[in-house]
Amino acid sequence: MPLADKIRPSKIEDVVGQSHIIGKDKILTRILKSSFLPNMIFFGPPGVGKTTVAEIVAKESNKSFYKINATNSSLDDVKRVISELDTINNIGGVLLYIDEIQSFNKKQQQSILEFMENGKITLIASTTENPYHYVYKALLSRSSVFEFKQVEMFEIKKGLKRAVELLKEDSYMEIGYTEEGLEDIAKVSDGDMRKALNTLEMVAYSTRPNVDNIVNIDSESVKKSTFNKILNYDRKGDSHYDILSAFQKSVRGSDPQASIHYLARLIKGEDLASICRRLLVIASEDIGLAYPNAIVVVKACVDSAMQIGFPEAKIPLSQATLLLATSPKSNSSYLAIQNALNEIDNEFIMDIPDTLKDAHYGGAKDLGRGVGYKYPYNYNNNYIKQQYLPDSIKDSEYYVPQENKTEQNIKKYLQYLNDNN
Known part of the structure; x- marks a missing residue:
């Protein structure tokens, strides 16, 4: 047994x-x-x-x-x-x-x-x-x-100590251990008590007794008898989405250390496609107009990673992650499109203004299509104030510039156009 x-x-x-x-x-x-x-x-x-x-x-x-x-x-x-x-x-x-x-x-x-x-x-x-x-x-x-959650390291060590005593009784072996040896087993088990016990048993039976005829479970014997730990990672399961969520939230929170940690977990799962997709999403959702060129750099890193594959892909992926984690943040692009989509779902919206409709066909003018449209390039600053939204939502605002250098410049520019029209 x-x-x-x-x-x-x-x-x-x-x-x-x-x-x-x-x-x-x-x-x-x-x-x-x-x-x-x-x-x-x-x-x-x-x-x-x-x-x-x-x-x-x-x-x-x-x-x-x-x-x-x-x-x-x-x-x-x-x-x-x-x-x-x-x-x-x-x-x-x-x-x-x-x-x-x-x-x-x-x-x-x-x-x-x-x-x-x-x-x-x-x-x-x-x-x-x-x-x-x-x-x-x-x-x-x-x-x-x-x-039920992963078993904490100190709990696993406590269980391993009980197990050592049982092994002694069952096998009649003299077994010694160091705290570091049990800790190494706990680390390899990754919160899985059953795996920790199976590892302990394997180490105990595969380690030669020393000159005093004692099987010693220490860091060296654990290293010789175990393989690299297997992370709890399933591309179709909860762990996949939990790690991706933690990855994006760490980047969004401007924590480069946590961002790299979760990237490393994703790399261990060799889930290149999900990493690349999420980095591209972050570049627009969480950095956006605060640093518009971020997506250009990230796209280059993602293309490089996809082209060279693992293991070297980890390098451009790390570059992209650190760039995003340390960039100024803005979710104004995300909020703007969400606001517009929500309004479409929930509000009565009238037809597109006739001035904006396609007028490139015979009879269009007879229907009022394009009549009254003002071509912005015919005016100072290539701008002229006119109504673009449908009548029922003509005063709607979706995009609101946020408090970062780039968007404050956008805000000043929009205000300048408005004041000089």
Whole structure:
């Protein structure tokens, strides 16, 4: 049996991490101590205790326990549980645990709704994906959602120390460790307790005892026995959009250090297309008219990155990111088009003024097309005041210059045209 299964806690007090929902006066602990067991959905990254907590809850309840893994189960498996609901063995009700529920389609998820309604089934489901994206809404509305988070480093180290003692008992090996060695395992695990335990087991069994016949788990032995850590990154999952969001918000916040950090995460996922697309969006959405040439430089960097590919693409991507993070910011371009689009969606808008309509065809003037249009280049400063917007929204303002050097110059220029007309 793998070490991670041997050391799996049987009591809620022994669960590592999740202190925001487990512990004295925390919600999951209170639920376990009460006589009321709601339908629950646990979501979070792998190896953070979702299955462990579900099994502890099942053990503490007085209900018959059924477990289904949605990745290799079908509707027939759900029906099999349903067929046993009214048997004498299940008189106290059934607790059904569905692991990886995101793998069930809508019909499979719907099949248990009726029995959740009448209380014959209490559902606990777990998923590594955001349930608000993958779980059927009717099922979601009948359940309490709990987010499980990455296990913190000090919690992982605490769990590793317990595991070392168990390894000693099981293997009859003398095992020593350094704090740095356990910390290195925690770093490689990236918040995944199961991965940390598997790594510890691999290091312990692959490291030669020293002259005193002690297997020493230190930085050197961990480095020899492990590979580079694998980040929690799925191009179609939540982590993809979370990292992209953090990347853009860090650039927008003018934090070059955080911007480069999230860029590095995206590069580790080798997601070149998403990085390039987001950099081009940022150049217009967050820098815009505060530094109009930013998009020119970013486009050149993006083209270079796409042409040379990884690993060298990281260099122009870093250049573009740092340029944007350290540039003055303005979202006036974004706000202007959003304001215009919102007005189109929500306001009554009259026809385009006749003066602006196409007049390049016979009979156009008879319809009043282009009649009265003033050609700006025939006037001083190549400007003449006239109405361009439809009558119903002729006073609408979408673009408002912001407080940066370039846009203040734009503001002065527009004011100058207005004052000298």
